Amino acid sequence: MRSLYGISCLVFLPLLVAGDSALVTLPNNTRPEAIAANDRGRVPDDFPLEHTLLQLKRSSEREIALERYIDELHDPASPNYHHWLTAEQFGERYGVERADVEKVAAWLDSYGFTVHGSPASGLLIDFSGTAGMIRQAFHTEIHHLDVDGVEHFANMSDPVIPADLADFITGIVSLHNFHPKPQLAPRHQYTFFGVTGDAHALVPGDIATIYNLAPLFAAGYSGAGQTIIVLEDTYLYSANDWATFRSALGLTKSYPLGSLSQVEWATAAAPNAAIVLAACTDTSTTFGGLIALENVLNGPSAALPSVVSFSYGEAEASNGAASNAAFNSAYQQAVAEGVSIFVAAGDQGAASADNGSVATHGIGVSAYTSTPYDVSVGGTDFGYTADNISAGTYWSWRNNANYGSALSYIQEIPWNNSCAGGLIASYLGTTPLALCNEFEVIFSFGTYNYMLSAVAGSGGPSGCATGRSASANVVSGTCAGYAKPAFQTGLFGNPFDGVRDIPDVALFASNGFWDAYYVACWSNPDTSSTVGGGYSCNGAPSTWAGFGGTSVSTPIMAGIQALVNQKTNSRWGNPNTVYYALAKAEYGVSGAGAAACNSNTVNKAATPCVFYDITQGDNDVVCKGGLRTANNCDRSSRGYGVLSLTNTSASPAYGTNVGWDFATGIGSVNAGNLVMNWPAGK
Numbered sequence: 001m002r003s004l005y006g007i008s009c010l011v012f013l014p015l016l017v018a019g020d021s022a023l024v025t026l027p028n029n030t031r032p033e034a035i036a037a038n039d040r041g042r043v044p045d046d047f048p049l050e051h052t053l054l055q056l057k058r059s060s061e062r063e064i065a066l067e068r069y070i071d072e073l074h075d076p077a078s079p080n081y082h083h084w085l086t087a088e089q090f091g092e093r094y095g096v097e098r099a100d101v102e103k104v105a106a107w108l109d110s111y112g113f114t115v116h117g118s119p120a121s122g123l124l125i126d127f128s129g130t131a132g133m134i135r136q137a138f139h140t141e142i143h144h145l146d147v148d149g150v151e152h153f154a155n156m157s158d159p160v161i162p163a164d165l166a167d168f169i170t171g172i173v174s175l176h177n178f179h180p181k182p183q184l185a186p187r188h189q190y191t192f193f194g195v196t197g198d199a200h201a202l203v204p205g206d207i208a209t210i211y212n213l214a215p216l217f218a219a220g221y222s223g224a225g226q227t228i229i230v231l232e233d234t235y236l237y238s239a240n241d242w243a244t245f246r247s248a249l250g251l252t253k254s255y256p257l258g259s260l261s262q263v264e265w266a267t268a269a270a271p272n273a274a275i276v277l278a279a280c281t282d283t284s285t286t287f288g289g290l291i292a293l294e295n296v297l298n299g300p301s302a303a304l305p306s307v308v309s310f311s312y313g314e315a316e317a318s319n320g321a322a323s324n325a326a327f328n329s330a331y332q333q334a335v336a337e338g339v340s341i342f343v344a345a346g347d348q349g350a351a352s353a354d355n356g357s358v359a360t361h362g363i364g365v366s367a368y369t370s371t372p373y374d375v376s377v378g379g380t381d382f383g384y385t386a387d388n389i390s391a392g393t394y395w396s397w398r399n400n401a402n403y404g405s406a407l408s409y410i411q412e413i414p415w416n417n418s419c420a421g422g423l424i425a426s427y428l429g430t431t432p433l434a435l436c437n438e439f440e441v442i443f444s445f446g447t448y449n450y451m452l453s454a455v456a457g458s459g460g461p462s463g464c465a466t467g468r469s470a471s472a473n474v475v476s477g478t479c480a481g482y483a484k485p486a487f488q489t490g491l492f493g494n495p496f497d498g499v500r501d502i503p504d505v506a507l508f509a510s511n512g513f514w515d516a517y518y519v520a521c522w523s524n525p526d527t528s529s530t531v532g533g534g535y536s537c538n539g540a541p542s543t544w545a546g547f548g549g550t551s552v553s554t555p556i557m558a559g560i561q562a563l564v565n566q567k568t569n570s571r572w573g574n575p576n577t578v579y580y581a582l583a584k585a586e587y588g589v590s591g592a593g594a595a596a597c598n599s600n601t602v603n604k605a606a607t608p609c610v611f612y613d614i615t616q617g618d619n620d621v622v623c624k625g626g627l628r629t630a631n632n633c634d635r636s637s638r639g640y641g642v643l644s645l646t647n648t649s650a651s652p653a654y655g656t657n658v659g660w661d662f663a664t665g666i667g668s669v670n671a672g673n674l675v676m677n678w679p680a681g682k
Contacts, residue, residue: 022163023139026171028321030140031178032472033147034154040144043153045132047142051116051283053173053290054104054125055322055329056096066094070335070373071486074577082682084338084571087120087298094336095122100168107165111137119298123329124173134159134175142175152177171322174285180312180368181355183344185417185455185511185549199512200395201519201542204268205404207556211507212409212672213269216563221675223270226562227305229278229296230266230555231289231312266309269559269671276305287312290326297333304339306565309558310374311344311551313366315353316464316481318473324367324465328482331373338571342558343369344550345378345503346458349418349621350653350662351643353473359454359623359643361473362631363463363653365502370462372485375561375576376502377554378665379415379457379509382516383600383616386413386423391515394604403541408604409670413617414656414663415509415548416456420622420642422652424451433650436622436640452640454621457509457550459654459662462500474631487580491666492591493659503665504576506614507556511548518552520545560671570681582610582677583666591658599667610674611667619663620652 058066072080085093095101101122105115113129131142138159145152154176161169200206208214216222266275280291289312296305316324334341346352346366351359369376384394396405413423419436428435436452462481470477481499488494494501511517521537522545537544561575572578586609587594596602597609600616623633623643634641634650645651654662 023160024163024166026159026161026169026322028466028468029158029171029175030156031154031176031320032318032469033145033152033178034143034156034176035472038145038147039156040146043131043142043144045130045135047131047153048128049131049134049142049175049285050128051126051291052128052175052285053326054108054127055170055173055326056101056104056123056125056168057170057325058094058096058123059167062094066332066336069094070332070573073336073573076679082338082570082573084573085336086301087333087337090333090336091120091122096168098122101125104165104169107162108137113137119294121294121298121329121333123333124294124326138172140175154178170325171320173290173322173326174287174320177282177284179282179287180289180314183311183313183347183549183551183554185347185547200391200405200516201544201546202406202508202516203403203519203541204271205400205402206406207268207508209404209406209408210410211560211668212670213560213563215672216675217271221563221567223273223559223562223566226270226273226307226566227276228266228270228273228307228309228555228558228562229276229305231278231292231308231310266555266559269556270562273559273562290330293330293334297330297337297339301337304337306338306571307340307342307558307561308334309342309555310368311549311554313344313346313352313368313458315361315364315473316367316370316462317361317364317469317475317479318353319367321466321468327368328371328373328465331371335373335573338573340558340561340565340572340575341374342377342554342561343374344554345369345376345506347379347456347509347549347551348454348458349416349456349619349643350458350460351454351621351623352458352460354454356453356455358452358640359621359633360625360631362475362633363460363643363645364473364475365458365460365462367465369458370465370482370500370502372482372500373574375557375574375579376504376665377550377557378459378503378506378663379548379550379553380412380506380614380664380668381415381508381510381514383411383413383423383514385514386427386617387411387600409602409607409612410604412508412599412612412614412664412668414457414506414614414619415513416617416619416621417451417511417513418454418456418621419451419640420620420652421456421618422620422655423617432620432642432652433634433640436642452622454623454643456619456621457503457506457663459503459619459665460501461495461497461662462502471631485576487574487577490589491580491584491660492587492589492594493657493661501660501662504579505557505611505666505669506664507553507668509548509550509553512546513548517546517548520547522547557669560669560674563671563675564678567675568678568681572681578678579666582674583660586610587613587659594658597667607670608673609670610677611669613658613667614661614664615656615658617663618652618655620654
């Protein structure tokens, strides 16, 4: 595969025939958009499909053994504690048997495919061919599609394979060009309710104050010697943007060891860390971010990062069984190698399948963040405006030399831009249901029509990691979520639902809804850019581009973990095992301990709290559905409703509560206390 910025994209080993026998279908491997209404006809037989990935599956015995070993890696009482594996060791112990990989490769070769090889993990085969070869080998056709005016292509039915290969093939990761979305929200150009025209643009110095990073920096913990990889499917518009960001905001002078290898905000939390942008361009069928991750994990051990930040998303029910398995498998390998994976929870509340539009597909979460092997990072906002507290309580009227102005920790609420949010409705003296339905009439052409959306920090239960949905993009049919990991059991507030729940933690992610947003140097002049181009990086940062989204909170949390790794001189694989242990100790079995760390009332200047419990607000979003088609949409109104646990009454999905909740997980973090309370490494 191609090489970008010195990163060799999936360098595979060469492989070495199985004839077709009885056939079996690989279920849930067709995009929901591949329907007759969108069909524009079959592509030509010579239509190229390059570097397509076949996801393999290990035996059940090896899967059980791997899960046991991962548990032992994180158990201080085990002799295997922190005995991380190399990619070769991982493949040898927990990959697919080499003979079985070669059997599949030979079958592909018999149909004329070019087999590029398999990585060290032994869980993928990279192959290229044409649509005609796919039709002959997998018995499915590739068609042109028109989806909301955008041209795509996809397979129109689930692939079919010989039965004697079914024991070690999960499916094709993708036979389409529907790629995931970045979890990033550009700053809106508006002055919002209650704010007198003064927006607060967060800079690294503000984050250091708010989340108590400054004492760590003073003690020498700034990420030196740590590598954070940021996964992308593209490159920076200009590498100079990173240098400008650090120079203008005081990071270059104070922390000269920080470097960028061809994102900004990971360097704010770990300013002396090496930030590596691992980017591979999308192939015709495969998301470049997955290629980059596989390349990183299967490369030399000496080049492994300690932390990875990943800020893309796709709903479990939309992503498909093979792609869901591909990310779960990659994250398993990461933690077995000692690499910590941080993934954006998403920017769609509990309605990930709707990509920020009015929700119609019910409750669902992103497949990229819902596995048991990654840290899911949600989003918060600041709550002082909603509580009619003066901004001057938390912000200085004068910026310091590096443009910082935050005075202390700032009380937090879930990030929620939707009219369905309880806090904005209360602020305006109405109810979410009334507000959303008033918006359609009053604000349909006004300043605030963007609130008629499902934009909020994501959270919810895993629901369709496996199985087949009965309705496109909806958690239904035989869908099932990932099982609840052991680290989530026993934390007050986390439900007894038997499945993996997200997020794990949350940090500020607002794009200016109530007042504040992140400033960023993004010099792309393209004003049509979906990530908000058209700004320069000249002058004061207040004139630069502004963003929110869990794409920003995620690399900051990854940076905080790099500080943990530096202090302990150790890798930590899946740090959720420690996060949840610390939270259980802080909140207590009854939740009584959470009162001392309540975000609204905690001592803003000095506190022993590791986590701040967020108990005000929700991440509920607006929804719509007819009497027969509603999915988790309160139908007490004929118009818009609020995303709910049922269709018959308003039961918001989801509110905050004491301890863990779907809106903010454990809560946000006091980085100084987290690092200093972390157990010793090995």
